[in-house]
Amino acid sequence: MKRTFYLTSLFSILSFTLTAQSALIPIETANNALVLHITSSKDLQTIYYGRRLSDTTEYTLVPAAYRQPGDPSGLFNSAYTPSGSRNLIEPAISVTHADGNYSLDLRFVSQQVTRISDDVSQVAILLKDPVYDFEVTLYYKSYYKEDVIEQWSAIRHHEKGNVILHKYASANLHLQAESYWLRQYHGDWAKEMQPEEARLTHGIKTLDSKLGARADLYQPPVFMVSLNKPATEDEGTVLYGGVEWSGNFRIDLEVDPQDNLRILAGINNYASPYTLAPNEVFATPPCWYSLSDKGKGDASRKVQRWARDHKLLDGKGARLTLLNNWESTYFDFNEARLAELLKDTKKLGVDLFLLDDGWFANKYPRNDDHAGLGDWQPNRSKLPNGITSLVKEAQTDGVKFGIWVEPEMVNPKSELYEQHPDWVVKQAKREEHYFRNQLVLDLTNPKVQDFVYGVVDNLFTQNPALAYIKWDCNAVMYNAASATLKDQSHFYVDYVHGLYKVLERLRAKYPKVPMMLCSGGGGRVDYGALQYFSEYWPSDNTDPLERIFIQWEYSYFYPAIASSNHVTDWGKQPLKFRTDVAMMGKLGFDIVVSKLSPNDLQYVTSAVNTYNTIKDLVWQGDQYRLSNPSDNSVASILYMDEGKSRGVVFSYLVNARYGAGSPLPIRLKGLDPAKKYHIREIDLYPGVASSLEKGKVYSGDFLMKVGINPDVHTGRASVVLALNEDK
Ligand code: DGJ
Numbered sequence: 001m002k003r004t005f006y007l008t009s010l011f012s013i014l015s016f017t018l019t020a021q022s023a024l025i026p027i028e029t030a031n032n033a034l035v036l037h038i039t040s041s042k043d044l045q046t047i048y049y050g051r052r053l054s055d056t057t058e059y060t061l062v063p064a065a066y067r068q069p070g071d072p073s074g075l076f077n078s079a080y081t082p083s084g085s086r087n088l089i090e091p092a093i094s095v096t097h098a099d100g101n102y103s104l105d106l107r108f109v110s111q112q113v114t115r116i117s118d119d120v121s122q123v124a125i126l127l128k129d130p131v132y133d134f135e136v137t138l139y140y141k142s143y144y145k146e147d148v149i150e151q152w153s154a155i156r157h158h159e160k161g162n163v164i165l166h167k168y169a170s171a172n173l174h175l176q177a178e179s180y181w182l183r184q185y186h187g188d189w190a191k192e193m194q195p196e197e198a199r200l201t202h203g204i205k206t207l208d209s210k211l212g213a214r215a216d217l218y219q220p221p222v223f224m225v226s227l228n229k230p231a232t233e234d235e236g237t238v239l240y241g242g243v244e245w246s247g248n249f250r251i252d253l254e255v256d257p258q259d260n261l262r263i264l265a266g267i268n269n270y271a272s273p274y275t276l277a278p279n280e281v282f283a284t285p286p287c288w289y290s291l292s293d294k295g296k297g298d299a300s301r302k303v304q305r306w307a308r309d310h311k312l313l314d315g316k317g318a319r320l321t322l323l324n325n326w327e328s329t330y331f332d333f334n335e336a337r338l339a340e341l342l343k344d345t346k347k348l349g350v351d352l353f354l355l356d357d358g359w360f361a362n363k364y365p366r367n368d369d370h371a372g373l374g375d376w377q378p379n380r381s382k383l384p385n386g387i388t389s390l391v392k393e394a395q396t397d398g399v400k401f402g403i404w405v406e407p408e409m410v411n412p413k414s415e416l417y418e419q420h421p422d423w424v425v426k427q428a429k430r431e432e433h434y435f436r437n438q439l440v441l442d443l444t445n446p447k448v449q450d451f452v453y454g455v456v457d458n459l460f461t462q463n464p465a466l467a468y469i470k471w472d473c474n475a476v477m478y479n480a481a482s483a484t485l486k487d488q489s490h491f492y493v494d495y496v497h498g499l500y501k502v503l504e505r506l507r508a509k510y511p512k513v514p515m516m517l518c519s520g521g522g523g524r525v526d527y528g529a530l531q532y533f534s535e536y537w538p539s540d541n542t543d544p545l546e547r548i549f550i551q552w553e554y555s556y557f558y559p560a561i562a563s564s565n566h567v568t569d570w571g572k573q574p575l576k577f578r579t580d581v582a583m584m585g586k587l588g589f590d591i592v593v594s595k596l597s598p599n600d601l602q603y604v605t606s607a608v609n610t611y612n613t614i615k616d617l618v619w620q621g622d623q624y625r626l627s628n629p630s631d632n633s634v635a636s637i638l639y640m641d642e643g644k645s646r647g648v649v650f651s652y653l654v655n656a657r658y659g660a661g662s663p664l665p666i667r668l669k670g671l672d673p674a675k676k677y678h679i680r681e682i683d684l685y686p687g688v689a690s691s692l693e694k695g696k697v698y699s700g701d702f703l704m705k706v707g708i709n710p711d712v713h714t715g716r717a718s719v720v721l722a723l724n725e726d727k
Contacts, residue, residue, distance in 0.1 A: 042107035044079040046174035068258040092169040098161030133158040146306035150286040165274040170266035171287035177227035190541035192522040193553035208250040212477030214523035221249040234295040241289035244528035247496035304559035321350040324590040331358035344593035349608040352400035374416030402468025407455040422483035435475040443498030474520040503532035543571030544581035561619035577718040624669040633660040644672040645725035651710040653717040665707030671700035676726040683720040
């Protein structure tokens with residue numbers, strides 16, 4: 001691929017004497033450029049974020065092309081807006097200096113460009129306050145092929161005493177368009193990723209969380225902004241972004257007096273003024289963003305590729321299909337029951353059995369969600385021979401074994417709580433308030449970090465063959481405070497750092513063991529956490545009709561390989577429909593296999609085999625959303641391999657009204673127009689014949705211009721088509 005040698009060839013590593021023309025820092029990716037400008041007074045401004053220009057020197061001409069109302073402060077487009085000096089709009093950073101002064105000004109000092117790989121470059125820009133010995137380094141890590149930028153800041157000072165940081169954003173973006181259309185998400189348990197799209201008006205719209213742990217329960221840290229008009233799947237300019245932080249986040253979107261959009265994203269400063277000692281560095285977490293002028297589909301394919309290549313743990317690796325026992329047994333099981341389930345796992349043909357909640361605690365047995373959390377010893381009456389014998393039995397049965405933990409949490413009714421009441425997040429003088437009858441452990445305390453690490457490490461040490469962890473997190477934080485932390489206003493931030501320290505240690509010792517990031521549903525999905533986890537649990541709502549919508553919205557931001565989808569008994573749809581929906585990600589089951597009818601059993605076992613033939617497409621292929629369930633009676637999604645020779649299309653009826661179906665063909669995308677494709681219906685229920693004509697071959701041109709009709713209707717509510725190049 002032709003690769004422009006940007007940045008490094010344009011700028012020296014350190015430069016104070018930039019000419020008017022070279023006082024630009026263009027951060028270019030394959031299609032876009034984010035261009036920063038150093039003014040003569042050394043303010044650092046964003047002057048452009050859009051399609052990259054052929055001639056880099058022409059970026060200097062950009063500001064003059066805009067005739068917007070003036071900005072006497074010169075800071076509306078600041079690349080990192082300080083507060084308390086000239087600035088009068090939402091700041092990226094605000095501080096109180098050691099002498100009590102709260103004004104900040106940040107001027108360009110130097111920049112350093114590092115080429116990390118063929119694809120990845122990093123620009124570090126040092127800004128300093130001309131009056132106070134206070135500095136911020138802005139980092140822009142650009143992923144060339146994927147058009148993604150990660151941005152964060154490192155804050156430091158050498159003042160004669162502590163400085164208090166009141167706000168400390170990771171990124172400060174500036175976009176110029178006629179109008180801005182925000183797609184944001186809200187939710188709750190079993191209702192994750194509910195979208196809302198609206199035009200942004202002047203003033204500030206804030207998306208945030210104050211929940212501490214399980215921080216995304218009501219709002220996830222991702223957003224989408226279309227410029228000029230709402231983008232569609234294939235048209236329009238759209239920016240995707242998110243904060244890589246598994247705690248309180250804050251994203252401010254401000255349409256400013258010049259009608260431009262400023263986006264300030266990072267950790268939520270709510271109840272979190274952070275005291276910074278001289279010479280210490282406060283590093284904010286990265287905020288990621290990606291821009292496309294080819295619509296939502298192109299943007300999400302780039303983000304998904306970036307995630308697989310660079311962010312998600314083992315993003316290019318394989319995943320394990322599994323049978324989970326949560327919904328088939330809940331807390332009610334014993335060794336004999338689990339032995340049957342291990343056999344069912346084999347019968348089903350999946351890779352692993354996942355033992356869920358309820359296997360631990362003795363003094364206060366974990367027989368429901370009121371007790372036992374924190375006491376991670378196998379329950380002697382349910383499992384007299386412990387976990388080790390189950391892992392061995394699984395090996396004998398020829399399946400792998402995985403286990404559920406929720407190591408950050410504690411039930412007040414537990415030995416852990418009795419022994420370490422000071423390890424719990426609570427306000428000592430206030431009444432405890434519970435979420436799912438439990439409290440959060442104080443991960444700011446290094447002893448608690450050791451404990452949480454030990455919960456997982458002990459399981460692996462005692463059971464080296466353990467192949468999978470489901471890491472749950474069911475409670476939010478009420479009465480957020482630590483018994484040991486010196487500065488309570490550091491609590492929310494230090495909690496997440498504590499969590500990452502534990503995960504870092506675990507990954508150092510167990511680099512690739514798959515772990516599912518679960519949070520009573522999708523309460524904790526972000527790229528900060530996903531660097532330690534191979535997959536996430538989108539929602540406890542596994543009703544396939546609901547899941548079509550939930551998975552659809554997640555897919556804008558996260559790749560299918562990371563989406564744990566389990567077939568359960570939720571919903572009214574037949575088993576095939578439920579299985580097909582779960583196949584659009586990482587397939588798992590949570591059903592009572594022994595109660596399946598012979599036909600259902602035959603169907604699921606063959607579905608697992610079918611999945612094994614297409615899983616590479618779902619996991620690593622390019623995803624094309626073909627028919628949007630919010631606008632149509634049929635939802636349809638295609639996954640296509642990079643070579644454009646194999647693909648799989650999933651189509652579902654999402655409308656129960658009379659006559660609803662697919663009267664029109666569904667146009668495919670991402671094929672090679674010159675190639676011929678053989679189309680075959682797969683994953684049929686036993687005894688059901690496809691209504692599609694067998695052996696038909698179409699050109700990619702035809703399939704993209706006219707399309708194919710999957711013949712979806714109430715009698716065929718779920719249809720899976722395999723595309724294979726006809727050579
Ligand atoms: C919430 C998870 O989302 C469920 O899948 C299950 O693991 C339960 N917790 C167990 O308590």
